[in-house]
Amino acid sequence: MRTTLKTEIKLATSISARLIYYAKLSKPRIIWLLDLAALSGAFLSGKLMPLNIIAVLIGGTLASAGSMIINEGIEIDKDKVMKRTSKRPTVMGYVSQKEAIYVGVALLTLGTLAGLLDNLLTSFFILLGGLVYVLIYTVWLKPRSPLNIVIGGLAGSAAAWAGFASTTSSFTISSLLLGLLIFMWTPGHFWALALKFKEDYSRAGIPMLPVIMSETFSAKMIAVSNALMIPFALALSIYSGIVYGIVAAVLSAIQMYFSIRLMKNPTGEEAWRSFKFSSPYLAILLILIIITRLI
Template sequence: MSTSIQTRLIYYAKLSKPRIIWLLDLAALAGAFLVGKISVLPLIAVLLGGTLASGGSMIVNEGVEIDKDKVMKRTSKRPTVMGYISKKEAITVGAALLAIGTAIGLFANPLTSFFILLGGLIYIFVYTVWLKPRSPLNIVIGGFAGSAAAWAGYAAMSDNFTLSSLLLGMLIFMWTPGHFWSLALRYKDDYDKAGIPMLPVLLPERDAARYIAISNALMIPFALSIFPFVGIPYAIVTTIMSAILFYFTIRLLRNPTGKEAWTSFKVSAPYLAILLITVIIIKFFAII
């Protein structure tokens, strides 16, 4: 493999936002283990297909948003902005990865493939193209892209969509606004320069912090609603983690600065990850 190909793969790896993909893969794993049985081939199919489709969707996103990324300090060094990957190439390669990932999902079953594709289409067309440049509800509706990962994982093991999988997906949906509004509050000036109407851009910092607090508060009942399908240990972990999350939410309410918003953002990602890992561990030991 030549150095140029290696370098190009590195560029695409960066564009695929691996820090988001690993959380989506955790959601798919949690959905799979929530069923209470594991089949190896469908599990490989949903993880591999979901990873490729998610990465492809992210790459398309950054191809579409080159002009906006140029004016944002946080995104100004992306390979697309630097000219290493063109807009056309990013969209073409990203779309191809989404298609390949969707096809791989068929090795599990058509419902899995459908949810993999649904997540990608929501992220690209509903979030990136339609809502993100137009509405402060962008990240709210766009949160369903993350829900689809959990639904795909559940479908891979069961070829079904049930109340438990719905609730797991709704946890991710409800978690998304508070998480990304914290990021947007931290980089409020960036989003303002790019003309992206994220909620914290349109509101004073204190009001934005209130919406983050409301979002987090509304999310916690959904987090707890899964415990009948997992068990008391999950409820205990969720209660502890929710108390920690809300401690930092209150700190942000009292001091709605970019620094506190960044802390809130950094806490909320491990919050969701720990809940998903808890589901996986509890159900794993139940299976064996």
């Protein structure tokens, strides 16, 4: 009896621990923003379809989590030498490379199938986001080219397109603009992070822009990326109204303020300030789209 009880407790603890490991590997701080992108896409259509929205959120969450887990399974050796990632469960040996990849593929597959509960186009965009992140970004571009995060930004765009498709079964100019906003937001956001952790990426041999170019040039490219993002942010006011437009203009001005500060003083500390503002910037715009379409 005691042996059985101890075995059951050990098994329960093991399952609980593994769930925690996979939750950490799934990068929930990124997933919530991807889900918000999908939600804003769904509401941008102007059609309130709760069951469709729930389906795309479940599918998107599963697929995003799977893609992140595959990424960390593939990149164990790189994560080991980066201070920022050296405590991940894959690096610590709690989750093996093979297990991470198998579980990640299973979750990506389940997420894609969940998208079919809405329609084929939703499922396609969910799968597209996962394949872009895993194959194009992680496997192909990240170890080879500073353009890695530029093309990789399509994974975030696909989340918004999946959300829009979930309630419309279509792809339109409005959904394209939302996807392009996220696409143009991505380089400035992650180049700022890479500038802050330049030594980490250098040790891992990852050719992020700030690793292979000077801090001054990298700061200019961050500013250019952010500047190119603003027209798409403002263009969405056509569909989301004047209040959205005013807020987008104010937030964009603040984002450019941080970009100008970074160009004048291209340090890790200034890059971190720009990075920390960019997530709320995008999140607020996405939430505003949802609110204005509800109203």
